[in-house]
Structure formats: C-alpha cells, structure tokens
Amino acid sequence: MKLAIDAMGGDLAPVAPVHATIECAAKFSDTEFILIGHEAKIREAGGTFPANVRVVHTDVTIETGDEPVRAVRRKPNSSLVMAATMVKESAADVMLSAGSTGALVASGLLAIGRLQGIDRPALAPVLPTFNGKGVLLLDAGATMDANAHNLLQYAQMGCAYSRQVRDIPNPRVALLNVGTEPGKGNALTKEAFQLLESSSLDFVGNIEAREVLDGDADVVVCDGFVGNVVLKLIEGVGLGIFGLLKEQLTSSFTSKLGAVMLKPSLRGIRDKFDYAEYGAAPFLGVNGGCLKAHGSSSKRAWVVALEQARKFAAQDLIGQFSHELKD
C-alpha cells in the first residue's frame, strides 16, 4: 500500500505529519509513506527516516487565502495537487492533507475525478458523540445544493465506509430533519425520506439536531450547506463552553483550587470532544482514497489519520462503493 501525504498542509506542518509518518512507517512495514513537500524542511522536521518513507520534493504550496478551484488548476506542482495526482495515476492508494478543505475538495474533483455512478462526492467527518462512538456526517460541505438522490448516495457511501473502515457491521442511517415524524421537513428532506425508506439500507428515520450527538445513528445525511453549519456550530458551542469554563475556573482562589481537583474529570470530557481520536474526514465518491485531516492536526491526530488511510486502502472501498450503488 502507498499513502501520499501532503506534508505542507495544516497549522502544525510539516512537523506533525512528518513525525507521525516516521512513527507509523516503523510500525507498518507493508506500507510506503510518500511525504510530499519542501524536502529540506521535511528532513529538518524529522529524525531518521525508515526505508519505507519516501520524500518527493516541491516548493509549491496552496495557501489558505487561495481561491480553491483556481489554485488547484494553476498549481499542479503544489504538494496537495501532487498527492491527488498520485492517486489518480495509481502511484498511491490514498492521499491525505490537513490543508484547506476547499482546495482538497477541488483536488479531489479535478485531479482525481468522480467515481463512476456518483453524482456528488461528499465530505464525511466523524462527529464526536456523548457516548464516545462518533457519528459519520455526510455531506459536511462539498456540495451546496444537493438533491434527494445525492442524499441517498451519501447514505450508501456512508454505510460502506462505516462497515469497512469504522467496523460497524450494520450501520443505522438517519436523515437530519426538523422533526422525527415522516412528512416533516423541507422539499429536499421529504423526498429523501421516501428514497431512503425504499432503499435496502437500515434507515432509522428522521433525526433532530438535538439528538445527533447522542450516538443513536451511525450515519447521518443532510445537504452540504446544513452539514457545514452543523460541523461548525458544534465546534463553536464546544469551544465557547470550554472557554467559559476555563475563565470561570481561574476567576478566584476557591475556584482555582476546585479546578485542580476536577482537572482529571474535565480532561475526560474534553477528550470525548477531541477530534484527533476521530481521524480524518474522507472525501467519499471520488475515484480513489482522499482524506482531509483537521487543520490543526497534532502528531497524534496524524497517526490516527494515517492508520485510517491504511485501512481505507486495504479494504478496497472504491470497489465496495460500486457494489453498494447497484443495490
């Protein structure tokens, strides 16, 4: 197996991806790890590179401010587009990047291309749940105006991914909606409900936003606009509450003392919301493995993402998708 890693994307690049790669390469001798980026910086970031790590040099990167589609077209030699091109040309099985989501989606669509039969690929992050298992959300923002058939395909892809990579034999699919009763929702969700109910998936019906994080479904589908709002709102509310906690806990001597006693408990809660443990978001529906790691991925988050990428490559997910779509 071969993994193409954009070593220059993300807040902690190249140090975090390089260190994680070295750790994983020592563990998985059956896998070749291809680090793409500025070679001198990559070598400087790392220590001794195992034999199954290869560095491919480029000094071009896509910056956060770049308009994604234009950047992907104009910078074929950027670390991100080179990783995608390797997947396209079967020089790698899966690519990973912690760079801009927009640019990753554009690379997936333009450099790798869509899987036959898939109208709209979808970004599929795992959201943290209160039971610690996580829930796969599609689409988190790849397509802004989706139709009901797109949502059905999101569900099919989400189930295949959950089975093969998340080890959930019978994933329960829910449709994000404004009420649990059938017939609720906007034109899109009403139509999608019908399609999902007639499918062979284990469709458990509508789910309200209030219950998404309870962990009662394994796969939740919605259009990319709504999914992006959900993803960012959870992040905003979580960060805000923990910010207030921190502020309050250091506001007086008594609360500081109390905070010391509670440190392990509070860390336990924060860890449940630690994106690092939930891995990268696959961009499902493109013709090859394409994973988006969190922008502020630590070495730990990169290790989880690299292990996930190996599993993605090992399970022939692309073949699985083609099979699911025939149902």
Place this chain on the structure above:
Amino acid sequence: MKLAIDAMGGDLAPVAPVHATIECAAKFSDTEFILIGHEAKIREAGGTFPANVRVVHTDVTIETGDEPVRAVRRKPNSSLVMAATMVKESAADVMLSAGSTGALVASGLLAIGRLQGIDRPALAPVLPTFNGKGVLLLDAGATMDANAHNLLQYAQMGCAYSRQVRDIPNPRVALLNVGTEPGKGNALTKEAFQLLESSSLDFVGNIEAREVLDGDADVVVCDGFVGNVVLKLIEGVGLGIFGLLKEQLTSSFTSKLGAVMLKPSLRGIRDKFDYAEYGAAPFLGVNGGCLKAHGSSSKRAWVVALEQARKFAAQDLIGQFSHELKD
C-alpha cells in the same frame, strides 16, 4: 394593554403562567392579563388574583401529539386558538403560549393571519451568546422552503423588533453561511447576500455557524430548516456537555469536593445559557403580537416573557414593520 395568555400550554402549566401572571399583574396596573384555560385549575394554581387578571374558561386544549394545522382548525375553543382569536379581534394586543411550536405557528397563520406585505412570517428566538447579550435568529422553523426575498424580510422584521423591544438602536444583520467571503454558500444565500447588501439595513455580511454565538451580530437570518437545526443543535450540545459535567463532577470524592467549590462558577456559566432570561420567541410577520415561550418555561421565564409582551404591545411593532417594509 391586554395580554392573552394560554394558561394550559407548556410543561409547567398552569402553575408557572398563573404565578407569573399574578406577579406581573401586581406590578403593571396599566395592563390586563387574560388567562385562558380550565378555570378551576387556574384558580387552584393561583392565590389571590389582582383585579387586572381575568380568567376565560375553556376545557379544550391542543395536545403535543396533535397535528398542528388540523388541531387549530378543529379546536377553535382550545386555549391556544382562543388566545390567537382575541388578538385577531383586537380583544388582546399580544398572545403568549408555551405549547407546541407547530400549533402556535398554525394559530398565528390561520387565526391571526399574515401582516400585509409579509410573505412568510418567521419565528425569532434569541439565542444565548457567550457575551451574554443574545442574538436574534430568524427563521427558527416557521417556513421550511424560504426564498431570498423572505430572508430579506426576516432581516427587516428582526431589525424592527431589535430596535423596539431589545433596545438595540442600530442592529447589525448577518447572513448565516458556510464562509465569510461574499460569493460563498448555496443558491439561496448567494441571492440573499445581494438583496441584503443592496438594502438600507446595517448588513455586516456572512457569518459562519462557529461565530454565531460570539455576539458579533444582533440579527442572524437563515431559512427555517437551517434555523431549526441551529436552535436544536445548540440545545443538544449544551445539554450534553452539562450532562457530562454533572456526571464527571459526582464521579469521585475529590471531584465532588471540587464541584462544591466550583458551584458558583458553574452556575454562572449555566445562567448564560438560561433560556428563561432571553424571553419568548416572537412569531414576526403575523398581524398582531404572538409570542412562543419555551416549552419548559418556569415562572421566571414566564415573567420575562410577559414583560416582553407588554413592551411588544406598547411599541406598535406592527406599525413599525409596515414602515420597515417600505424601505
């Protein structure tokens, strides 16, 4: 001024609305408080009723499971529909209910009717923000498939309400979107952006879900599907985190001791998220005052909602809306 109160709606009815009414009636002698519901139960719930409290008896109520539109049509003598009819017939200036949102929306549309020039009325709750000021969100779920013009009207109504009832002289309006740059979003938000930018409102541009609770805008507009998801997700994430906190804080002797020391701090945080202090959600765009109190409204929440209803009645908001819509 006359307020029509559905005394039977909500988890704590009739006790909470009756107690709050008695408290407010003693404070505001210029206002008549009309409690609508089962007279014996209302009298039993209260103590001595001030002279400006009137009880209107009915033993019909709309239940949580009732299909809203059908219930409103078939139960004209329910406490909710009687309250709405009083507003329609100018027997009351504003109505309040803590009953089902769907039934309140249906009563507003069917019994009160739309304000001339408004295509789609909108539910406008105040979301808690981390700076404690709150942000008005429209539409929180009255209309599922809105168009760009509807969103512009939401902004206009939200500004008028913020000025008159929330004492914000120059409300800043933002459009909920997936990115801050102009040109981001789905077809609806792209078109709405143009309309808002050409309007005379203080439009501050797109806002991402992550920033909604930071308090940088006073009015945030989105379609009712998205708004409902936002409202419920904030509730779900907040409740979930506080639930985990409670669980962790009572998990060991040390953490229990720490929790006692932190009690005031933690209560301070929880209070920032206390819907009771943010009042009821007005259903804006119907031809009269129509307020939805939170389903689990306590006496305190009812007091805040009743004071808000008085202000709504005193400020001629309906006249203000007509004025705003001419801009």
